[in-house]
Amino acid sequence: MISMKISRRPLNALVVKRLLSGQTSPKRSETEALRAPTLKTTSLPSGLIVTSLDNRSPITRIGVIVRAGARYEPQDQLGLSHTLRSMAGFSTKDSTVFGITRNIEYVGGSLTALTTRDDVIYVLENDGNYTDRNLKYLSDTVLQPAFKHWQIKDNLYRQKADLSYYRDSPQLVLIEALHSAAFRGGLRNSIYSPDFMIGKHSTDQLADYVDRHFVSNRTAIVGVGIEHNQLLERVDKWFSTMSRGDRGNSGQSKFVGGEARVDTNSDTTYVAVAAEGVGSKNQKDVLSLSLLQTILGTGPRVEFSDGSHTKLGEAVAKTTSEPFAVSAFNINYTDTGLFGITVAASAQDIHKAVKAAVTQLRASAKSISEEELKNAKHSLKATTLLAAEDQNVLVEELATQSLNAGQVVSLTDYEKAVDSITVQDITGLANKIVKSKGAMACVGKLQNAPYLEDLL
Template sequence: MISNKISKYPLNGLVLKRLLSGQTSPKRSEAEQSRGQQLKTTTLPNGLVVTSLANQSPIARIGVIVRAGARYEPLDQLGLTHTLRSMAGFSTQDSTVFGITRNIEYVGGSLTALTTRDDMIYILENDSSYTDLNLKYLSDTIMKPAFKRWQIKDNLHRQRVDLSYFRDNQQLVLLEALHSVAYRGGLRNSIYSPDFMIGKHSTEQLSRYVDQHFVSNRTAIVGFGVEHNQLLERVDKWFSMSKGDRGNSGQSKFIGGETRVDTNSEVTYVAVAAEGVGAKNQKEVLSLSLLQTILGTGPRVQSSEGKHTKLGEAVAKTTSDPFAVSAFNISYSDSGLFGVTVAASPQDIHKAVKAAVTQLRASAKSISDEELKIAKHSLKASTLLAAEDPNVLVEEIATQSLNAGQVISLKDYEKAVDSITVQDITTLATKITKSKGAMASSSEGKHTKLGEAVAKTTSDPFAVSAFNISYSDSGLFGVTVAASPQDIHKAVKAAVTQLRASAKSISDEELKIAKHSLKASTLLAAEDPNVLVEEIATQSLNAGQVISLKDYEKAVDSITVQDITTLANKITKSKAAMASVGPLQNAPYLEDLL
């Protein structure tokens, strides 16, 4: 069946896990067969890299990976690769969607499309005797998509379903938020389309993107269950791609920062990261993978509570409630993220995150030989387990082909892991822990000051937020509240009472967190060139000069608690205005709040 998977992480990215199976088989595993066969790689004159593994399997798998992931999307076409991914298998210039689906499914095959920030990945699986027939449909899907307007429209519900699944997965929401604040440039782009871009990608935009990025020198093809010479012949027949580099460079820079996302979860999720390393530097990737393993990647046995890792032991001391904590190591072609994720109750999340980060810093300075020995065994085992999945193996081999132009064997991989020393890890880890950081958190909005106050007045859904609107000579500061008609009076009163209380008492810690958040949100807004143009023009008119981002950050840091409380007290004692919309029978009047 034609399937459209959401995403994947490479072998040396987030630790790959496989469920333990109770079944046994006398057949050799994929990994064992792979060890017994020789990987062959050929780089064609047009730059296309072809790798094969004739593993004697009756199933042939052909993977095509194109360096055209989300990071290469134009700024005004965000989410375009999400549309590409979800339209894999639709009509092409030579084949109808019915023809592709019927012919592949008729022989029990499958065509899968996946995306990362780096790459678009297509995998064809079928009985090896039908490979020649189905390669035409794989080739058409990649090189000759039609992007018919009515099919783009028909595809919208699939993208909305993707977004629905995405929003229900708090870990994915957290990681996407982390990327959005950690990077400037392509790696900030999400692998999911923003809501406002659903249905906005035209036939012309999609076709132009494929024409610019789906070129031979940005492509690798991997074949399992096929002889190398046969694969080269098939590639020559079906994948006559042009050479060039006409697309977006995808250039990215790690800038760090902080973002907070309101969700409907009763658990607070936090990710803290620094810039890791790119996938091209194998030694550094392995060093961080071993540090990740030493810190812990969550429970590996279903009944385990995950407390018996370094991170788990540290966080367990801060809470008696259930929690989850894990180290992660994500590598892209030229950068990466290394850090920890923590999930805990709202009342314990601050202590839990602090304990996890403290343990990360401590481990960066001190690792024993025994810990490293155990970590090496564990990392090699998890990699070999992941390699048992032939699709994971296809993706990994193709990614290595694009990143390095060659593929490391499992035997050489094990040797590379064994060569890493304690000094290698601590040197790199110390450097990372002293660099800029990025942080993302997600939880229910009621865990803000206003949210906590209003939550005490209602058990129904609500929304509350402070706002600050400035004009050239005046402005508005206040709160907005949305709640059920029966609770709106109490909710508004609670929000106004909290506003007045905060105007009189702000802690140094609250101000420190607010400064980080304000600077991060400003830097994120400045990523939008239209917002930046408007802001610069407004400053020019209002003050006759423009403040740089560096001076803006200094100005934010110079604000004191006294500055805020003095002005806030003045505002809360001045005249007020109020507007209400909706069923108003229980809505408060302004005089009720004064």
């Protein structure tokens, strides 16, 4: 009888081993390909943090993250980070917009920028053979933007297009309104420029903002698809002139709670209800709330599913026969966060739907079974691993962890941390949340939308 064993090794590892089985001395390049990805972090004397993930990818991605997001904008210069983001790739003191665009695109590369309330992130992607050549343009964009007044004017259409997209996305309007109601201070600032500030940011204001915030101890640089020593050499070559010292706004914020209501003519009404969450530096609490979020439900995961199989979905489905959407969310900033639920339903059913979702949140805060926690852990780890397959998401996550914690948690350590969370960890934190003051935002036809006092 021939016995058979089921291998638990990855299929690609088995294939590679089979291809090499007839060779006594594999080539160096093939040996290199068999090595596991290497994750390393170095904190430089300047305060700059450098992290690399050498995964042998032919594409190299370099991300520069700076703690200069919307929360750090002066109150009389709201929208500065929006202007900064939309002008990435414009002329610098050493390079023209034509030179940056032509040289990066000529080799099939790309340069993108995004902002959050905490950070501004620039990402360069290209064939690894052209990384050193293109890093000049990434460095120029980050360290030496020119902000020429005619290019600021030329950029207005981009910002107006951003605002048009934002206004047409009720989910985005909802989240921005929720922050406006929930916080006092920097986190109240929107990542979109107010209408009245479009075209009002001057060359001097933008240059001063960069000078104050784009400093080494507010910055991290990450590379995916590059060896660590090579990345350190390139950082020394292209970013060694970065200023030191911290002269930026503190971005101090306080959760105060409250309501924001935005009337529109939409047939669907959107509501978000939240309490103060936790900051990203507290890994245990972040994971506890992430597991609670998973237990409650984050919407459908299968195409054409209505999402009614989740705890929140089951609760809301009993209140309406119309289409609806409901999900839990967990937003984490450096020092605080938001945890809550979003509900979208018809205008006539929105009050009942939100009430049912909030009731389910309170019930789950008191009682979570071991089986529910076990399933949530499997789901959360799978979601994280799948997200890490997207290299752009991976760069952003590595950059954020590097800047916030000075190091990056490996996936193995992450899984161990998830497994260490207990039911008591979750319910203890959840009960504090449901008993604390709340914040709420509503967007759509609001004649039947609840008020915060209706839900307490």
